Amino acid sequence: MSSEWAVHGSRPVYTSPWVRLDLVDVEPLGRDRYEHHLVRFAPVAAVVVINDRDEVLMMWRHRFATGTWSWEIPSGIVEDGESPEAAAVREVFEETGWQVDEVEALAYIQPIGGMSDAEHHVFLACGAIYVAPPVDAHEADRLTDPMRPVKPTLCRVGRLLCCPSVPVGPGAGGECAIGVRCIASRGRTSSESLTW
Template sequence: MTRPQDQDARWISHGERPVYENEWITVGLADVEVPSGERFEHHTVTMKPAAMTVVLDDAGEHVLMSWRHRFVPDVWNWELPGGLLDPDETPAETAAREVEEETGYRPRRLEHLVTFEPMIGMVRNAHHVFLTRGVERVGEATELNEGTFEWVALSDVPELIAKGRITNSGSLVGLLHVLALSGPDARASRAE
């Protein structure tokens, strides 16, 4: 379904100023006007874009994930390899670099799945999600604080999500995308 942009429903920004910034995050205040004509200051948060990869084994039956603790929400969960884009990198270059640094594996080929904004109401933080089918072992992981990576059965992922063992937005989006592509309806449509 395609919808034309409706200029009458557009929020208008009359400017934005930073109130706090460092190399990781910028918190700002934007002077916005909403469609009703009301005008007010709205908080904004800008963070570096990120890239993550769904790494499948050659058979497509297991996904490489890290069991790790995230101190801000104080949760343990399974996550895909990924990280923030360096200024001189494309999202695909970041995805490949992060897989190799965090796991010691090199992706054979990356396929872009989706780019999304995890908190679109106030935060600018594009997440680029990739898929690789098969990897080559090239050494040991060089990033040692990224948790413990294991091959997790793809068939276990829905239960892990249901039990709150996968809570990271990038991991959820990537894994749900792959599961949708591999479901019975997707297999039937590819066979036609």
């Protein structure tokens, strides 16, 4: 016997280019029908950029929604008509000034599947070239910095991939992603190979 819920219809409550709130008429197995809130987000592409020393390019930024500072990997919305791969390459450049040529799929995540449709396409890029200062300079306070390393130990698998940010604060260990060390970037000022 399947536990799949029956969906009888839905109606939008609020819509914007970034998010839509629907009330969905659902019927869980053996339960009464009711309207369930469903938040639909625009799809996101995120990139773990590593160099030949398995160091990860990260951004230190504040998130007003949670009131926290955290290290994050570059990420952003997939634009209309854009592939997730193209969005991944674009977001790395716009947010960090580093150019990656190729990305490979690492994970597909729906982080809050019980109440939202929030596609996260996570990619891996091995190597990058510094091109220019970030286009979206407002996106981060700074990139990873050798004077402020993120805990230089092997990181727990999945911590970063479930949510592309790493809380850093009282009691936070700075642990991040996929079995690689997260040490800092030495900000570049001219075109050169990725060696942060």
